Amino acid sequence: MPERFFNADGTLNNDTVNYVFGFGQRICSGRHIADSEVWLTVACVLATFDITKAKDDCCNEIDIDPNAFVDSLATRPLPFKCFILPRSHEVEENIRIAMQSSDCPPVFWAVGQRL
Ligand code: HEM
Numbered sequence: 001m002p003e004r005f006f007n008a009d010g011t012l013n014n015d016t017v018n019y020v021f022g023f024g025q026r027i028c029s030g031r032h033i034a035d036s037e038v039w040l041t042v043a044c045v046l047a048t049f050d051i052t053k054a055k056d057d058c059c060n061e062i063d064i065d066p067n068a069f070v071d072s073l074a075t076r077p078l079p080f081k082c083f084i085l086p087r088s089h090e091v092e093e094n095i096r097i098a099m100q101s102s103d104c105p106p107v108f109w110a111v112g113q114r115l
Contacts, residue, residue, distance in 0.1 A: 001066065047087070049085060049086060049087060050085050052085075053082060053083070054081035064080045
């Protein structure tokens with residue numbers, strides 16, 4: 001739960017989860033790059049896309065079960081439906097240009113309609 005990183009007043013707490021990078025003399029020397037890359041990736045995705053709950057055939061939002069997780073050392077959510085839509089037509093056009101000039105498979109061409 002992302003909320004675990006917040007204090008009651010909304011400020012960040014000091015839980016930086018540094019143990020994932022190891023300890024002492026063997027601590028990961030790439031941890032700052034790794035942290036920055038994750039931050040950049042999340043910031044880019046949020047700046048580019050609206051991510052919202054999916055809707056059923058009657059246009060009701062489909063709730064996401066916050067407790068549906070893979071139970072393992074590296075936990076992650078089980079698959080769930082959602083809408084991932086470009087935040088604007090300009091963004092959409094930029095994505096199309098980037099996709100056309102890359103080797104990515106054309107999965108993006110199935111981008112859904114804005115509801
Ligand atoms: C989320 C990403 C990453 C995680 C979770 C991670 C995790 C770890 C961990 C746990 C160790 C310590 C292993 C031990 O105790 O022997 C380690 C070592 C190391 N990591 Fe990472 N790492 C990440 C990304 C990176 C990146 C991006 C780089 C390089 C750009 C990198 C370079 C290294 C190196 C060179 C070591 C060996 C350090 C040494 O033994 O002196 N890591 N990493």
